[in-house]
Amino acid sequence: MKLFYDIANAGFYVYSTFIIGYFIFVNTFYFTMLAVSFSAIVHYLRRNKFCDYTVIMQSELTPAISILAPAYNESATCVHSTHSLLKLNYPTAEVIFINDGSKDDTLEVMIREFGLVKTQRVYVQKIFTQPVLGIYISTKKEYKNLILVNKCNGGKADALNVGINVSRYPLMCAIDADSILEDDALLKVVKPFLDNNRVIAVGGIVRIANGCTVEHGRVKEIRLSKKFIPSFQVVEYFRAYLSGRMGWSALNGLLIISGAFGLFLKEIVLAVGGYKHDTVGEDMELVVRMHRHCKENKIPYGVEFVPDPVCWTEAPETLKVLGRQRNRWHRGLIDTLLIHKRMLCNPRYGVLGTLAVPYFFFIEMLGPIIEAIGYIAVLAGFFLRIINVQIFILFFVVSVVYGVMFSVGAVLLEEISFHRYPRLQDLLKLMFLGVIENFGYRQLTVWWRVRSFWDYFRGVKTWGAMHRVGFANQAKK
Amino acid sequence: MFFTFLITIVAIVLIVMKIGSRIRTAAAHRYEQKIQQALSEYLFSDVEEIDPASDPQRYEKVLLPLLERLRQSTISNVTFSRRIRRQVMLSVMLDVSKNLSGETVGRLRLAFQRLGFVDDEVKNAHSAHWWIRADACRNLQIMYAENALDILSTLLDDENEDVRIESAQSMVDIAGVEALSPILLTIDDITPWMEIRLSKSVLHFGSSAVSHLAKGMKSKSNRVQRFCVEMMGSIGDVYAVPIILEYIDYEVLEVQCESLIALGKLGDERATPIILRYLKSKNEPIRIAAAAALGKLSSPATVDALNGLLLHDTLQVRLAAAEALTQLGGIGARTLIYSTHTDDPETKLVAYQFLDELGYCVTSERTT
């Protein structure tokens, strides 16, 4: 018994030294990122003053964009979202709606609404995909920019690849069929491509629309949801986008562009072979592969991030669905990092190899495990009475203070830069949530992500069904 | 306890900030309305009609009392410092000036000069911060400050991209088409964003810009050359044809392709045999550009050549040829319909696609 006690004691001390070192390192890192993001956002806002989006809108030199909207069983929302895509402000854009073998009546609904007819069109399989059953165009003149592709089911990545094959224009914009884009979204994300000939991909901020009023496919009034779960995610998204991705893009190490909204140079996407269809994290995987392609072929390039709020999405409202979503995201992350493990700590890949990939590997991916072990160790130590209560409390308080500071920092960053939440009580609520998120919600996300390791190594590949209320129906309620 | 304290502090600071900014914006809004009123009175008071171009001195003399009234009415405010008052006034005047034209703008320009706003901006053009320099360039353009042209031209090779663009834009807007060739020869690269900005002015100048664009072709940057050719094509003045022909065998592929397309856009019959010659080029991009040019030219005489491409060439060229045929009117469409009866599956498919795009929608007949 004594021996066991000593081993536990020694193990506990080794682990706690490790964890304190890890903790200090991670938090210094986060702080630097917050500072980098802050200066990047200030720079963006300054530059933005010299950009008149109507000039881009009216010019004939603006590059054309193909918008790819994959859909699987979306008959409730597809008409609505397609209408709003067709209405976006942009001089030349085509909307490619890809029906990924839906089992419901998505195809029929679309054909009826837009007066589509089957057409014969040259389809070159530049990327190998599931067979295409038919390509439809509209007989009505006002929908002449709409193309519908009907294909056998093959998953989202496969649907996007079909869209890439069909698209005619040099830039492609991948979106989720259910996200709402702001009217000027395309004009805003195309700007980095115009500023620099070497930009290959641009991501935009995704915001949570739960609680906002949506009318005519536009977000009309911005409010925080009354429910807790979506509101927690608002804080989380602020942290991830404003202080995370913005900072990474300033360092040219942006590894994730959300699948909900991203603009890519088609030439490079084709060169790397499009989306990988056997991973759940196809959006991140593609960006990492594009980075890698350019680094390995010594092509100078840039991956940019636009902090302007451009895209709204519906966040899960129940813990069950949220848990599934986080599980899938984390499996995607694990998969992507393991596929590209060669880049880890490899100075050949510059900032990516030395900073970005290690960050995602040790902090984003393994972080939850380390945190979970910490919780277990604390509990065990508590029961075995080897823990020093004062140190424990100190450590706990410090970690919570840090967590709170980053959340509040991100909320402040939003308030300073874009202040989209007009009501003061919403902002205070966000700050309050930034505090209480550390008791319960954070542990829950850790649990989901730890469980995803288990699922990943068991080989689960499912997406986890996403139940959507649909914005149109929500507005009626 | 420490962190609840921290959060409370942050929250209180935020509330104070928000409320403070609301009060300030409300006050600024009231002041803004006052300036709008004073400015409207200055702009729309009837004075004796004098042509400012023929007798500038008298024009100014007539307006000076009005201007004095504008100055007086804006001073009587104690809520804000002089600096902020001037800022608000400047922003209102700039906004109005941007959206107006005609005689009213003449009065605004006089106000900018006489109230010292132009001098302020000239000073700002030497600022150490790029955003202040860029802002100064832009404001000088709205103020139409002809006396600031020298300063603007020194900013053409500024280290910051935005400053370069804004100064070029201002020069073009103030000095007109004359400023174009110095700009094109000074800049050593051009980004798409700058192209978009400049193209707006260039297209506005129309034919008078052609000779300046021709000078711009001497630029060392291929991108600038490509831009000049593209603009000459878009302007649509046939005087540009000989200039473009000089560059049609240029060593840079991009410039060559752009020249072909520009020739097509110009729609000059003299260009037809030359473009036809390039349909036989060994380079695929050049054949595509030539086909696209023929589409823009839209001359029925080129139907056979395009049909030839549609029947025997690579897929990309066939697509370009079919698209060109759709622009040739009835004869092009008829050629496409004939092509659907050939044995070559690729030709058939390409022809069907473009017939569908023309709105023939042959599919329904085909499937039944």
Place this chain on the structure above:
Amino acid sequence: MAEKILVVEDDANIKHIIIFKLKNSGYEVFTCSNGVEALEFLKTQRVDLIITDVMMPFMTGKELIIELKQNPDTKNIPTIILTSRTLEKEIIEGLALGAEDYIKKPFSPNELLARVKIVLARKKI
């Protein structure tokens, strides 16, 4: 009786200039900042002419005109589009929606007044 004109424009400065100019010439002028407000306003008040911008938040000028033309009460109110969107195809599109006139920004206030007069005179006939 003075003729009533509704100005729909989101830029406060320009709005003020237009109002001042029109009021100076003896018209009764109302203003709204966007299409949604304008539709609300028209439910309670009849006007003789609408001057509208195109790029506005919530509802663009084009959407406003489409809505107006669908309503029998407002169908016959003449509209003038006043906008910085000057592409040929946009002008044609605007006029095709049923606008009486299309004025490009930057605009001359004097010219605007002259056009307003013409449109109102034409309406009387």
